[in-house]
Amino acid sequence: MTDAPMTAQAASTATAGDILSSHLTALAGAFLRALPLAVGEVGGRPGASVLPSEGTADLLRAVRRISGLLTTFSATFEPVWAQESRTELAWLLNLLALEPGYVRRSARLLGALDGLSGSEAEGPGMLAGHAGAPKARALLDRQLTLARTRAHSTVLQELRSARLHALADRMTLLVAEAPLAESAGGRAGAVLVPQAAAAFGALAASAQQLPLQRASTPYGGDGLRRLGVVPSARGALDADAALAADDAPWHRTRGLVKRARYALEVCGRPSAVLDELDLVLLRHQEASEAAVTAATAARTPRITPATAYVLGVVHADQRLEVEAARYAFGRRWPELPPGTETWLELPPAEGWGASAESRTA
C-alpha cells in the first residue's frame, strides 16, 4: 500500500517524526498520483457504477489515512499546519464521497425494492405484484438520479477550484517533508504509543455509550422504535430528528473505528477486526441514510397511496438493516479491557520500522 521508504536498520533507531514522515510521504505521493486520475474520472462520468473508479478510490484511501494520522498523532505535527490540512482534506473527502454515495444509495434502495417486490430470482417478496412497487421504484430512481446529477456538477466545479490546487500544493510539500513539532524528535514508541492509545480510548469510550446490550438481542425492534428521545423546539415529536439522534452515536463510533484502523496501520499491526467493524458500521450508515431517502420520497406531493405504502415498507426494511448492523456490531465488538494497551499490544519501539517494512512487501 504505502511505500514507507525505510529499512529495518534505520527503523530500529527511528524517531516518531521518522515513522510518521515516511508514512505521510508515501501517502502524499499516492494522493498526487491519484488526483489527476480521479479528476479525469469525475469528468468522464456520470456512469452508474456502484464503486468509485480506481483513481477516486485511491485518492479517497490516501485522503482518509493522511487525515487520520494528522488527527491521531496531532501532537507530533506543527499544529496550525495540521489543523488546516485536516480541514482541507475533510472538504475533499466530503466532496469526493458525494456522488459515489448517491450511486450506492440508489443501488441499495432499488435493490431492496427489487428484493421485496420479487423481481429477483430468489423468490417473491411481500411487495410482489404490488401496483405501487414500480411507481415507488421510478420515484426513488428519479430523485436519486437528480441528486447525483446535482452532486456531479458541484464536484466538477470544485475540482477546478483554487482550493483543490492549494491542497495539491500542500501535499507536494508533504512528500518532501512533514512539518513536525518538537516532540517528533522523541523515540517512536514513547511518542506515538500514547497517542495511538488515546485513539483507542476514544473508540472504547464511544462504543461504551452505544446500547450494545439492547442491540445484542436480535429482533428487539430498536432501529424502528424506542429511539433516543429528542424534545423538539415546538414540543412535538419528530421522527426524523429522533432517528438521526439515535443513529448519530453509531456514526461517531465509525469515525473512531477508522482512526483506530489507520493508527494500527502505522504500528504495522493487522487491523482485520477493525476493518470488519468499519464495514459493519458502513452498512449501518448507508442503511440509515437510505431510510431517510425513502421517508423523504414518501413525502413527495401527489404520490398515490400504493406508492406511499411501498415506500413505508422500504423505509421499515432499511431501519431493519440499521438494526441488523447494530446487532452485527454488538456481536463482533471485542470486550475491551479497561486499559486499552492490551488491545493495542504495541510492539517494542524497535519493531515499528520492521513492521512498516513488512507491510510494503
Add this chain to the structure above:
Amino acid sequence: MTDAPMTAQAASTATAGDILSSHLTALAGAFLRALPLAVGEVGGRPGASVLPSEGTADLLRAVRRISGLLTTFSATFEPVWAQESRTELAWLLNLLALEPGYVRRSARLLGALDGLSGSEAEGPGMLAGHAGAPKARALLDRQLTLARTRAHSTVLQELRSARLHALADRMTLLVAEAPLAESAGGRAGAVLVPQAAAAFGALAASAQQLPLQRASTPYGGDGLRRLGVVPSARGALDADAALAADDAPWHRTRGLVKRARYALEVCGRPSAVLDELDLVLLRHQEASEAAVTAATAARTPRITPATAYVLGVVHADQRLEVEAARYAFGRRWPELPPGTETWLELPPAEGWGASAESRTA
C-alpha cells in the same frame, strides 16, 4: 387440571381404554361446566378484553385437548364417532376463537402502531409525529371493530344453534363412557405409546420441512422476501399468496406441536418445551395474520398517501415479527434424534396411572 379418577393401584394394570377414558371423562366434564359460562360471557360482550374470559378459556382448553386426544389416539376409538366428534369440536373451536382473535389482533396492531409512532413512554418510533399515524390507527381500529362485531353476531347465533346442543349431548355421553375400539383393551403402554410416537414423528417431519437453517441467522429478511414461490393462475406474482404459502408450514407445525403437547399430558410428562414452542408459533401466526390485516387496510379506497405509508411500515413491522418468531423457534427447536422415542421417553406402562394421579394433585 383434569380429574383423572384413577388410583395408582388401578393404573398399574390399566388398559389403553382406561387411561383415555379417564382423561376424556374429566375433559368432557370440564367442557360441560365451562359451556354455560362461555355462552353467558359471549352474550355479555363485546367487551374489549384481550384475553378470552374464564369460561371461554376453560371451554377452549377442554375442546383443544379432547380434539387432540381423539386425533392422536384415533386407533383406540370407534372411528365414525371419533371423526364426527373431531369435526364438531373443530367447528366450535373456530367459532370461539373468532372474536378473541380479532381482539388480540387489534391489540397487536394498535400496540405496534403506538410503539412505532412513539406515544409510548419508551421513546419515539420511526413514525413519531407522522400525520398518517392517527389516521392509520383509526382505520385499523374501525376495520377490526367491524370484523369483531360481525364475528360476535355469528358466534351469538351459532351458540343458540341445534349444532351446539348436539355437541353438548355428545360430551355428556363422553362423561359416562368413551366409545372405544377393540384395541383399547390392550395394555396402555403397548397401545398408546406407538400412537403418541407417531404424533411426535409427524411433528418432527413437519419441523424438518421448515427452513430452520435460514431462520437461525437473524435478520435474514426471510419474513419479508425470498418467500416460497407460488405460481398464480394468471402467471402474475401475488404477494398475498406467496406470504400465505410461506407461513403455512409454520402454522401446520403449530397444530402438530399442540397435538404432541396433549399427548405428553396423557403420558403424564412435563411439556414445558412444547408449551414454549407453541407460544412462539402462536406469535408467528398472530403476526402473520396481523400483517395481512395491515396490507388489506392499505388497499382501502381513498386513503391518504400518509395513511398508506404508515400501513406499509406496520405491515413490514409485523412481517419482521414473523421472522423474529421463526428465529426464536429455530433457536428453541430441540435437535430431534432420528427415532422419536428418545424424545418422548415414555414411562413404563406401570408409570402411566401414577403420573396421571400426580398431575391431579
